[in-house]
Amino acid sequence: MRIYVVEISSSYAEREVSGGFMSSRKPLYREMDKRCYISCCPMERMLRVPLFTVIVFNRPFVDNTEYVKYCVARACRIWEFSYDDHLKEHLKVREATAKEALDEAGQQSGVMASSSLSECHAFELYLAACRTISSNSFLLESMVVKGNSRDERIRRARMTEYGPDLEAELERIHACGPVDADGGRRTPVHYIMEGLDSPRCEVPFDLLMDALNEAGRLPSSHVYRLRFSPLMKESHVAFRHGTAFEWLNENLIDALSDNVLVIEYGEGANDADFDFDLYRMFMHTIEMLNNSLDSVQVVFLLPFGSDFLQERIRRAFMAPLVTIARSKGTAAWRQCDASERLVELARASDVETNSSLESLLERYRCNRVEKPIEDVFSDWMALERARQNFPVYASSFERFYQSSNAADDAYSRLDSLVGLEKPKRLVREIVGRLRMNKLLAQHSLPVRPFSMHMIFSGSPGTGKTEVARLYGEILRIEGVLPEGRLMVISGSDVAPGFERTFARAKGSILFIDEAYSITSSVGLAELIALMESHREDTVVILAGYSDRMEKLIESNPGFRSRIGFTVEFDDYTREQLCEIFELMAKRAGLRLEDGVIEAVRDEVSKGGRRDDQGNARFVRRLYEDVLGAQQMRLSKIANEEGIEALVKDDLRTIKASDVVSRCAWKQDASDAKSASATLASRERLERLIGLADVKRAVLDRLSYARVQKIRRDLGMSSEFIPIHMAFLGNPGTGKTEVARLVARILKEEGMLSVGDLYECSRKDLTSCIVGETSAKVCSLFKRARGSVIFIDEAYSLIDGAKGGVGDEAITAIVDCMEKLRDEVVVIFAGYTKEMGDLISLNPGLASRVKVRISFPNYSKDELWSILELMADEWGMNLADGVRSVFDRKMAKAMQRNDFGNARSVRTFLEDAMVAQAARLVGFEGIDETFDVADERLSTLEPCDFERSGCASDTARRSVGFVS
Numbered sequence: 018m019r020i021y022v023v024e025i026s027s028s029y030a031e032r033e034v035s036g037g038f039m040s041s042r043k044p045l046y047r048e049m050d051k052r053c054y055i056s057c058c059p060m061e062r063m064l065r066v067p068l069f070t071v072i073v074f075n076r077p078f079v080d081n082t083e084y085v086k087y088c089v090a091r092a093c094r095i096w097e098f099s100y101d102d103h104l105k106e107h108l109k110v111r112e113a114t115a116k117e118a119l120d121e122a123g124q125q126s127g128v129m130a131s132s133s134l135s136e137c138h139a140f141e142l143y144l145a146a147c148r149t150i151s152s153n154s155f156l157l158e159s160m161v162v163k164g165n166s167r168d169e170r171i172r173r174a175r176m177t178e179y180g181p182d183l184e185a186e187l188e189r190i191h192a193c194g195p196v197d198a199d200g201g202r203r204t205p206v207h208y209i210m211e212g213l214d215s216p217r218c219e220v221p222f223d224l225l226m227d228a229l230n231e232a233g234r235l236p237s238s239h240v241y242r243l244r245f246s247p248l249m250k251e252s253h254v255a256f257r258h259g260t261a262f263e264w265l266n267e268n269l270i271d272a273l274s275d276n277v278l279v280i281e282y283g284e285g286a287n288d289a290d291f292d293f294d295l296y297r298m299f300m301h302t303i304e305m306l307n308n309s310l311d312s313v314q315v316v317f318l319l320p321f322g323s324d325f326l327q328e329r330i331r332r333a334f335m336a337p338l339v340t341i342a343r344s345k346g347t348a349a350w351r352q353c354d355a356s357e358r359l360v361e362l363a364r365a366s367d368v369e370t371n372s373s374l375e376s377l378l379e380r381y382r383c384n385r386v387e388k389p390i391e392d393v394f395s396d397w398m399a400l401e402r403a404r405q406n407f408p409v410y411a412s413s414f415e416r417f418y419q420s421s422n423a424a425d426d427a428y429s430r431l432d433s434l435v436g437l438e439k440p441k442r443l444v445r446e447i448v449g450r451l452r453m454n455k456l457l458a459q460h461s462l463p464v465r466p467f468s469m470h471m472i473f474s475g476s477p478g479t480g481k482t483e484v485a486r487l488y489g490e491i492l493r494i495e496g497v498l499p500e501g502r503l504m505v506i507s508g509s510d511v512a513p514g515f516e517r518t519f520a521r522a523k524g525s526i527l528f529i530d531e532a533y534s535i536t537s538s539v540g541l542a543e544l545i546a547l548m549e550s551h552r553e554d555t556v557v558i559l560a561g562y563s564d565r566m567e568k569l570i571e572s573n574p575g576f577r578s579r580i581g582f583t584v585e586f587d588d589y590t591r592e593q594l595c596e597i598f599e600l601m602a603k604r605a606g607l608r609l610e611d612g613v614i615e616a617v618r619d620e621v622s623k624g625g626r627r628d629d630q631g632n633a634r635f636v637r638r639l640y641e642d643v644l645g646a647q648q649m650r651l652s653k654i655a656n657e658e659g660i661e662a663l664v665k666d667d668l669r670t671i672k673a674s675d676v677v678s679r680c681a682w683k684q685d686a687s688d689a690k691s692a693s694a695t696l697a698s699r700e701r702l703e704r705l706i707g708l709a710d711v712k713r714a715v716l717d718r719l720s721y722a723r724v725q726k727i728r729r730d731l732g733m734s735s736e737f738i739p740i741h742m743a744f745l746g747n748p749g750t751g752k753t754e755v756a757r758l759v760a761r762i763l764k765e766e767g768m769l770s771v772g773d774l775y776e777c778s779r780k781d782l783t784s785c786i787v788g789e790t791s792a793k794v795c796s797l798f799k800r801a802r803g804s805v806i807f808i809d810e811a812y813s814l815i816d817g818a819k820g821g822v823g824d825e826a827i828t829a830i831v832d833c834m835e836k837l838r839d840e841v842v843v844i845f846a847g848y849t850k851e852m853g854d855l856i857s858l859n860p861g862l863a864s865r866v867k868v869r870i871s872f873p874n875y876s877k878d879e880l881w882s883i884l885e886l887m888a889d890e891w892g893m894n895l896a897d898g899v900r901s902v903f904d905r906k907m908a909k910a911m912q913r914n915d916f917g918n919a920r921s922v923r924t925f926l927e928d929a930m931v932a933q934a935a936r937l938v939g940f941e942g943i944d945e946t947f948d949v950a951d952e953r954l955s956t957l958e959p960c961d962f963e964r965s966g967c968a969s970d971t972a973r974r975s976v977g978f979v980s
Contacts, residue, residue: 018139019076019237019275021085022113023069029107042096046137053085054137055092067098070118072139077236077275077312078203082110112239114158115142115272141265142272157242161230161277162223167191170224176355176390178343179210179221181458186339190228203234207315209327209340213283218318221341226277235314236275242318243273245282245299265298270305274312281318282326300333307335321553343553355390362394373397373414427490435600436593440473440484443584444491451495468581469497469556470548472570474563475586478632481560482528484586489526492556499554500524508534508561515540519547522555532559533569545575552579564795589632594621597636602671612673620676639676646675698761706886707879708751714870715755718742722768739838741865743856745849746872749918752846753807755872760805763842771803779813782830783822790822794829798837805842812851815858831861875918880907883922888957893930898959906962929957932964 044056054072069092071085086105093100134140142156165173167187174183208225212218229235282299306315315334319326321343331338355378363370377397404414431441447469454464469492473481486503493501502525506518509531519527535541548557559566563585570576589597598617602609620639650672654662699719702712718740725738742759744752757774764772777797784790797806808830816823834843845852845866856863875883881903888895906925910916917924937953 018142018272019073019081019239020113020115020118021071021073021081021110022118023071023085023089024109025066025104026107026109027066029104044134045092045095048095049088049092051137053088054134054139055088057092057096070113072118072137073275074137075275075312078233085110112160112237114160114239115156115241116158138268139272141269155244157244159240159242161226161235161238161240163227163230163238165224165227167228167231170228172358172390174221174224177221177224178217179341181462182341183221183224186225186341187228190232190234193232195231195233204236204310204314204336205234206337206339207310207317207334209317209319209330209338211319211321211323211340211342213281213318213320217343222279222316225341229314235277236312237277240277240279241273242279242281243302245280245295245302265302267305267308270302270309274309277314277316278306279316279318283320283323303330303333310336320550322550355393358390359394359397362391366394366398368398373401427487427494431484431487431491434480434483435596436589437480437484437586440480440584440586443582444484444488447582448491448495451497455496468552468579470552470580470582471556471558472566472580472583473558473560473586474566474583476562476588476632478634479586479588480633481586482530485526485528485558485560488558489556492526498524498526498556502526503528505530508532515543515547519551519555523551524554526556526558528558528560531561533561533565541573542575545573545579548579564792591618591621594632594636597633598640601637601640606669608666608670610670610672613671613676616673616676643671643675647671650675698758698765702755702758702762705751705754706882707875708755708872711751711755711870711872714868715742715759718868719759719762719766719768722763723766725768739834739842739865740868741834741843742845742868742870743852743866744844744846744870744872745852747848747874747916747918749920749922750872750874751919752872753809756805756807756844756846759842759844763805769803769805769840769842773801773804775801775804775806776809777806778809779823779826782808782814782826785822788825790825791829794826795833798833798841802837802840805844807844807846809846811845812847812855815851815855827855827859827862831859831865834865835861874911874916877904877907877911880918880922883919884926887923887926891926891930892955893926894952894956896956896958899957899962902959902962925962928964929961932961933957935964936961 042057044054046054049055052074054070054074056070057067058070059067069089071088073081073085073088076084086108089108090100090104093104134143170187171184174180174187177183210218210222210225212221226235226240230238280299280302282295306313315336317330317338319330327340356375359374359378360370363374374394374397377400378393400414400417404411431444434441450465450467454466457464471488473485475481482503482505485505489498489501489503491501492498502522504522504525505528507530529535535544544557559569559580561569570580595614595617599609599614617639621636647670651663651667654667699716702715705712721738722740744756746752753776760769760772760774763769775797782790782794782797784793814823814826830843834841843866845855847855849871852869856866856869881900884903885895903925907921910921933956936958
């Protein structure tokens with residue numbers, strides 16, 4: 018049905034009507050042979066002038082003006098209005114919305130109108146259009162926007178995001194020409210348009226309807242919209258009271274026929290949001306429409322990327338459907354066409370163009386402003402006139418136009434980042450693909466869509482957040498994201514329900530740091546579903562440590578199909594960290610004296626390699642500490658010499674001493690004690706008893722590492738050779754002590770970053786579950802970055818058969834040794850023969866442990882010197898005669914297979930001290946009358962060593978209480 022409102026000119030009505038027109042008349046339907054429905058009521062504020070509502074049935078595709086006039090004249094005769102034969106000449110007919118016409122009729126006619134509307138099957142339309150909540154109406158109405166020429170429609174279509182599909186359909190409509198009234202079906206095809214709830218689809222829809230109307234393919238210029246959405250369902254009265262199915266029936270569909278019908282439907286982002294009742298109503302509506310396809314033009318308005326839904330609609334809908342899809346990656350305008358048109362407009366207006374016109378066009382394109390080119394030209398003309406009239410603001414106008422060059426700025430900022438070659442290369446590749454898609458779309462070829470969700474994996478401080486921020490800006494410039502903001506959240510902070518988070522991040526980058534902290538399987542499933550449903554308007558970046566991100570991806574198969582790209586952010590090299598320091602100082606306007614960068618390089622080498630403090634974060638903290646040291650130095654000068662002694666150049670100058678002393682003013686007592694304890698590590702190594710060949714081999718290797726550092730500091734190229742070592746020998750020969758000193762020397766001399774010693778054995782490296790051992794080894798190496806790992810009794814990793822946890826541990830150790838070759842030193846220790854078996858077991862291990870140092874057993878004289886040194890360190894004196902007892906007992910102990918070298922000496926000394934205590938308290942009957950000067954407390958007698966168990970007593974001692 019088509020609805021019209023008919024007015025009579027007031028002068029004619031007041032002159033011709035007899036007795037006045039003060040009340041409504043009974044609506045006519047049967048009296049009009051059921052071909053139309055007519056009601057009348059007084060016009061507001063003009064009670065003597067009637068207003069007619071006319072519903073015409075089964076007359077689509079034609080101009081009903083004369084027919085409506087005929088019907089009104091006939092009704093007036095039935096109502097016995099005293100109009101003459103010239104009535105039709107004074108009637109003004111216009112097509113109207115149902116709400117405008119039926120609401121007026123229903124209010125004035127009351128029950129009479131309701132019954133008559135029911136009789137003509139228009140009562141359901143009356144309920145849907147006139148008795149709903151206006152903010153969320155189930156039925157909306159509008160009229161077709163007309164008036165564009167063919168060329169104008171094509172040009173405007175090219176400037177929309179629907180360019181290729183829309184332009185092709187407009188060309189087809191224009192090629193068909195006007196449809197003959199007797200040419201059969203006038204709606205050969207119906208349409209699917211993407212863009213539910215998006216204002217960007219309105220212009221393309223208006224252009225399509227305008228072309229169809231010009232070609233005579235629209236039943237009328239009246240557009241109805243049926244809105245199936247969860248929001249509408251929650252607020253709509255009919256749905257709240259369960260009466261929607263009562264009036265969503267054949268009568269309503271019949272009433273909507275003879276018009277344009279837009280059906281809006283959008284499914285939820287995941288299964289939990291799917292509303293089956295709403296979907297059932299939607300599909301039922303399609304079934305009813307299949308009986309009226311000759312007299313209605315249907316347009317389905319669906320969300321972006323709803324391919325599966327479109328396929329279901331195609332199966333249920335009994336007519337061909339043409340899809341008008343948004344071209345992924347298409348810019349707001351085809352730049353060349355828009356530029357040519359602007360030049361034409363300038364030439365027609367006799368205006369000389371300049372670069373500012375192109376800049377304004379680029380600004381609108383980047384910000385996705387959809388304006389006709391004529392409006393862009395008018396805006397530019399207004400801006401140019403304002404710039405000429407207000408020359409004092411010339412610089413402001415210049416900045417306004419220059420801001421359109423955001424693309425150059427974003428790309429230059431990306432290129433200026435230190436390192437990060439992999440992320441930079443990936444961003445360039447993505448931009449290349451986006452631009453190729455634009456080119457394909459401009460030539461009406463199918464684009465190659467791809468997912469732009471990403472994984473940024475790597476350690477903290479490697480630039481992930483900064484690259485994500487620039488990536489968002491670049492996607493905005495390329496026309497992919499409307500805003501390009503960066504919204505950063507932590508996986509641990511995500512509350513249940515991602516829907517609100519995605520709503521806030523719409524049109525931007527959603528950066529989820531430590532995404533593996535999302536532990537709920539329901540939360541992960543929802544995230545994956547939303548990544549798919551929002552792939553057109555939101556880009557998700559998941560960030561975190563590489564190994565844990567890999568586990569996250571493996572935890573749900575849906576991740577891999579949604580993630581378009583994965584990029585590893587490598588740790589910065591020492592040179593890159595120094596470059597970052599220089600860049601920070603340059604941006605702050607500071608001047609670096611000679612020697613500052615060398616000092617920074619030393620500090621970078623000594624610290625900042627642990628995951629929790631490394632990379633650029635360490636440099637930032639170092640930079641802040643250096644500024645603090647500079648301020649302390651300048652403050653001291655001001656206090657001693659006066660503030661006048663400082664000039665501007667002093668305030669902006671950083672000295673090498675500021676870097677060296679940067680921690681002196683914040684170091685606590687424990688740090689100072691630790692520093693003093695490790696001050697003479699090289700000297701302590703050289704003073705170890707015995708081990709002449711060991712010390713020479715170790716010091717040679719350390720000297721090589723030191724020369725490599727000197728070459729590096731001088732800017733010379735130097736290939737790093739790892740100094741992994743194997744310490745071979747019996748227990749107690751000094752392997753652990755030498756390893757501890759090696760770590761301290763490497764720390765002190767700037768060759769290692771942290772300098773701790775991580776002592777471990779088989780139980781620290783293996784897990785009872787096969788497959789978890791590798792993770793345990795990798796975790797140890799990550800903690801030990803910048804330090805030394807000492808694996809005692811490393812041969813215990815040998816299993817009886819291949820494939821065990823020991824074999825897995827060895828493979829993982831070799832892999833980590835290679836990956837962290839310049840950050841971790843590994844020292845293996847154990848018996849000579851067994852260590853030979855271990856090294857030969859794995860070729861990778863043999864090639865990486867080239868330094869193998871044998872620790873010989875100590876001689877009897879060396880063992881005596883060790884005993885003297887231990888006794889001195891413990892504050893004990895050895896009496897005359899102890900040496901002879903020591904030699905006798907040690908000679909027997911050295912013949913045993915379980916002799917422990919220095920460990921046996923320590924046990925020998927400890928047992929002697931226990932025997933001394935027993936002698937002083939028990940056998941000599943001395944009470945507590947000792948004083949500090951009493952030498953008996955600090956003197957060990959030969960008899961104490963005679964009573965010592967040592968290692969020579971072959972009999973096992975009883976343990977426990979005896980009578």
